[in-house]
Amino acid sequence: METKQAPSDNVNGYLTRDVKRIRQADGSWKFVKDVVNGTADIPYDPPGPFGDRRYFPDVEFHRESGLPPNWHRELVGSAEIAEAIAEPVPAKSWRWIHCTGLHGPTLEVVAKAAGWDPRKFAGVFTWTRPSMEFAKGLLLTHFINQSIRFFTWQGGGSDPVNTFITCATADPSTSPNFMERLFDFVDRGCSRPEVIISKDPSLMYYGLVRAIIMDLRYEVRTIHVDMEKKYNKMMSQPSRGNLAEFHALQTTLINLTLDTTGLRLAVASLNAVAEKMHGPDQKEIPLLSQETRDRLLDQMGLIRLLENELPFIINRAENMGNWTFNMFAFDNNNLLQLIAVATILSLPVTIVTGILGINWFDSCRIGLILGIIGGAVFILFVLFFWYFMSRHIDWQKSSRANQPPPQHVQTMAERRTWAAAEDQSRNLENMRINEELSQLYASISDGTEAIIWQVYTRDANLLSHTWLQDKYRNAKTFLAAQRHSLSGHHLTQGLCRHSTGLGLRVVPVRGKIGHKPVGVKVVLYTRPLA
Missing domain, CATH: 1.20.58.340 (Magnesium transport protein CorA, transmembrane region)
Structure with a gap:
């Protein structure tokens, strides 16, 4: 209640x-x-x-x-x-x-x-x-x-x-x-x-x-x-x-x-x-x-x-x-095959053993011959037994080998190491791109433009290219930093000019035949500040 x-x-x-x-x-x-x-x-x-x-x-x-x-x-x-x-x-x-x-x-x-x-x-x-x-x-x-x-x-x-x-x-x-x-x-x-x-x-x-x-x-x-x-x-x-x-x-x-x-x-x-x-x-x-x-x-x-x-x-x-039924039937089939071979081989051995047991051929060499035949039959039986058992063992090993291995679960230390390596690689790439952009900007004059990257492809959509998309994003980040520097009047010789502004645009590249777009290019340009 x-x-x-x-x-x-x-x-x-x-x-x-x-x-x-x-x-x-x-x-x-x-x-x-x-x-x-x-x-x-x-x-x-x-x-x-x-x-x-x-x-x-x-x-x-x-x-x-x-x-x-x-x-x-x-x-x-x-x-x-x-x-x-x-x-x-x-x-x-x-x-x-x-x-x-x-x-x-x-x-x-x-x-x-x-x-x-x-x-x-x-x-x-x-x-x-x-x-x-x-x-x-x-x-x-x-x-x-x-x-x-x-x-x-x-x-x-x-x-x-x-x-x-x-x-x-x-x-x-x-x-x-x-x-x-x-x-x-x-x-x-x-x-x-x-x-x-x-x-x-x-x-x-x-x-x-x-x-x-x-x-x-x-x-x-x-x-x-x-x-x-x-x-x-x-x-x-x-x-x-x-x-x-x-x-x-x-x-x-x-x-x-x-x-x-x-x-x-x-x-x-x-x-x-x-x-x-x-x-x-x-x-x-x-x-x-x-x-x-x-x-x-x-x-x-x-x-x-x-x-x-x-x-x-x-x-x-x-x-x-x-699957269990089939495997169980396969094992039973191997056992039945082994029993059948043992039965077939035991029949002549039984006959030879009976004849030798009554001392029928003591006075001639045929007893020796039959003894050799009986020994050969026994050895053949052992070989058949070894063959079937080895095949069964190999089949079991192959069945275990076909099982999927246990998945490796990464530890927290491994994940942190991987994340640190990825961050370091990304930082180095960003530094290289910023240095490349700085050199490119320092080399152009007011009112001119320069091609940063150019990719030829049948698809003129910039966002469909991951490589170009990453570079475009880094270029935008670089330009934002440059504009912030200009607005704060922090002038650096050869890198930022307060008399010019920065721009970034994507231009389609057209072919000679039919003037169809065959690629895109990212252009960095300068223009006089208002």
């Missing part, structure tokens, strides 16, 4: 993305590691010096709402729950009731105390995919699959929202973490001051949908990382276990696709209902604010992005599964 409370100013500031805050029973904050929040949103990794996370970590501004929630003690028993729900809601306020554990008696008490039809209330928990219903001023939504279920109820009261009810499983490793991250999106984890639940309770929908999208993205990210590990394992030694693991990944990804599709349809239906609530003919107060509508429309983009990424990952898992 949520009520108004004096604001707290000691919890504002920046936190790294792998840290979350948990409010303790005494109202203080505890900072703990948040593995899910740290890895779910893949941070942008710029290629420049800002890519070193030791010096530039990903941070997120956390702030406490001006009206933080006041958490009451845990309610135990149907009587306490019914009494808490039956309490009148103060004016200009709302309350949030969260039921941990999908217990039938508890849900029945909540339904009766909230004035909801118990049969219809129980029907929401038979949904297996995200759904949304709207009837008689009440909004019924279900945004996530069987692991965590959410039921929301709104309507009545002087404000658009009177009561908000959520139900979740009693899994301590799931529900508390989910609820904390939900508040990170609405009250604590957003630098936008208008995203505050105490001022707009319908923003709870935004928090629910955003947290669920984050869970789906985290699960997809985990599968993607797991897929890379299974790929390396498969390349080293393909087996039936690898093949079964890839099939399990495909099944999980298909379920995630269904969850994402259902979430998209539910949010789309919710947006359609919200649009009708804000229609010109609607006289009742809308259950969803305009701010919530805007946030939900933004989430539709994230849902569609995830929905478009999933087929690519599913196809990759399927391709890896097929």
Whole structure:
């Protein structure tokens, strides 16, 4: 249940993305590691010096709402729950009731105390995919699959929202973490001051949908990382276990696709209902604010992005599964070939061994001949075995060699060295160009002009030539410095004359046949000062 409370100013500031805050029973904050929040949103990794996370970590501004929630003690028993729900809601306020554990008696008490039809209330928990219903001023939504279920109820009261009810499983490793991250999106984890639940309770929908999208993205990210590990394992030694693991990944990804599709349809239906609530003919107060509508429309983009990424990952898992099957079949084929060769070679050896075993040829030299033949056959068998094993080993080495090498990540010292070398090279080039311009300017007289650079090309557009564009920019900088020197009457012999002004223009170079432009030239000219 949520009520108004004096604001707290000691919890504002920046936190790294792998840290979350948990409010303790005494109202203080505890900072703990948040593995899910740290890895779910893949941070942008710029290629420049800002890519070193030791010096530039990903941070997120956390702030406490001006009206933080006041958490009451845990309610135990149907009587306490019914009494808490039956309490009148103060004016200009709302309350949030969260039921941990999908217990039938508890849900029945909540339904009766909230004035909801118990049969219809129980029907929401038979949904297996995200759904949304709207009837008689009440909004019924279900945004996530069987692991965590959410039921929301709104309507009545002087404000658009009177009561908000959520139900979740009693899994301590799931529900508390989910609820904390939900508040990170609405009250604590957003630098936008208008995203505050105490001022707009319908923003709870935004928090629910955003947290669920984050869970789906985290699960997809985990599968993607797991897929890379299974790929390396498969390349080293393909087996039936690898093949079964890839099939399990495909099944999980298909379920995630269904969850994402259902979430998209539910949010789309919710947006359609919200649009009708804000229609010109609607006289009742809308259950969803305009701010919530805007946030939900933004989430539709994230849902569609995830929905478009999933087929690519599913196809990759399927391709890896097929590759594992082919490699496993190739290994089995080599083994079967080796067994076939051993069987063929063992047949004459068995016959020779049987004949020699009964001492049939003791009185003649044929026994010696058969013994030599048997030895040759045995040596041939060993050679075949060595050939197949060496081919298998070479194939494994080539498979490992074809794997892409790990990318080298530049350190901050390497990036600084590279940046310093680039700056020094640029400074030397600018000094050379300025010296060249100074000599050129000193050699021309009043009212004359001189060609600085000339480039022949079919394109007369100066900006299309990077080399000429850089020189043109340096020339403009030089002229600006000369004009500043003239205006300040800082005269230098042979370099600046106060009786002349400087100009710069681009002139097309025309050919002899047809007078078509075949290039451009940059001209430095002087003219008498006004």
